[in-house]
Amino acid sequence: MSEHTQRGPALEIRGLSKRYGDKVAVAGVDLDVPQGSFFGLVGQNGAGKTTTLSMATGLLRPDGGTARIFGADVWGEPQRAKALVGVLPDGLAMPERLTGREVLTYLGRLRGMPKDVVAGRADELLRVLELDEAESTLVIEYSTGMRKKIGLATALLHGPRLLVLDEPFEAVDPVSAAAIKGMLRGFVAGGGSVVLSSHVMALVEQLCDHVAVVDRGAVVAAGTLDAVRDGRSLEEVFVGLVGGERAVMKGELSWLSR
Numbered sequence: 202m203s204e205h206t207q208r209g210p211a212l213e214i215r216g217l218s219k220r221y222g223d224k225v226a227v228a229g230v231d232l233d234v235p236q237g238s239f240f241g242l243v244g245q246n247g248a249g250k251t252t253t254l255s256m257a258t259g260l261l262r263p264d265g266g267t268a269r270i271f272g273a274d275v276w277g278e279p280q281r282a283k284a285l286v287g288v289l290p291d292g293l294a295m296p297e298r299l300t301g302r303e304v305l306t307y308l309g310r311l312r313g314m315p316k317d318v319v320a321g322r323a324d325e326l327l328r329v330l331e332l333d334e335a336e337s338t339l340v341i342e343y344s345t346g347m348r349k350k351i352g353l354a355t356a357l358l359h360g361p362r363l364l365v366l367d368e369p370f371e372a373v374d375p376v377s378a379a380a381i382k383g384m385l386r387g388f389v390a391g392g393g394s395v396v397l398s399s400h401v402m403a404l405v406e407q408l409c410d411h412v413a414v415v416d417r418g419a420v421v422a423a424g425t426l427d428a429v430r431d432g433r434s435l436e437e438v439f440v441g442l443v444g445g446e447r448a449v450m451k452g453e454l455s456w457l458s459r
């Protein structure tokens with residue numbers, strides 16, 4: 202095991218950038234996700250969270266910069282990096298005509314995992330994520346929340362050391378959310394590291410010990426949750442950093458008032 206693997210960050214992002222035509226989506230992001238941390242990435246719609254996480258996990262080629270997962274360069278040594286990470290991307294494409302179990306079996310076999318290991322892990326994941334009843338249902342018939350859960354199961358199947366989750370709680374009901382939270386906390390307690398993006402400040406405060414605020418493609422604050430909050434609520438800090446408090450009631454939308 203290299204020194205970096207033992208002590209370096211789980212995810213190290215340096216100068217990642219991406220533009221679409223004239224639009225700069227990500228403008229040189231630096232980020233360190235310490236090993237064993239539960240890291241929250243927050244930002245407004247369009248701030249660049251999905252683009253950053255996609256580049257950091259090998260799903261989208263950056264214009265510039267690097268990402269390393271336990272020291273493995275995501276674009277230079279993709280196989281080594283991808284073996285260490287489980288990803289729940291935004292708008293995950295699924296084989297729609299397979300059942301949840303078939304998806305897990307297919308992806309597990311694709312990763313070269315032994316059949317019996319895949320079967321055992323699929324059993325556990327479907328049970329813990331309360332997808333066992335949907336075992337015989339085709340993915341095309343899944344609700345949005347069920348899709349998130351089967352996506353999470355595919356991210357966990359190969360036993361990664363880092364989980365990168367884009368909006369994992371979006372459209373997930375409170376009971377399922379509690380099950381997922383418990384599972385993620387257990388993953389971190391067992392030595393794993395988690396990065397998740399979210400718009401929900403209360404959720405990030407509840408789960409995460411580290412946080413980064415992204416605004417217009419750049420990190421505007423990052424560190425431990427307590428250091429970033431500095432005695433305030435995360436929502437206060439967030440609104441203060443990225444602006445908010447739009448003057449909706451100063452005559453705008455007045456036609457909605459009775």
Ligand SMILES: Nc1ncnc2c1ncn2[C@@H]1O[C@H](COP(=O)(O)OP(=O)(O)OP(=O)(O)O)[C@@H](O)[C@H]1O
Nearest residue numbers: 221224225226244245246247248249250251252253
């Ligand atoms: N494929 C694309 N083509 C053109 N512009 C894009 C593309 N993907 C993202 N963008 C733009 O890049 C910027 C960052 O988008 P991104 O999806 O990373 O933001 P986000 O923080 O994840 O937003 P949300 O919270 O709404 O998911 C936005 O201005 C978006 O319109």
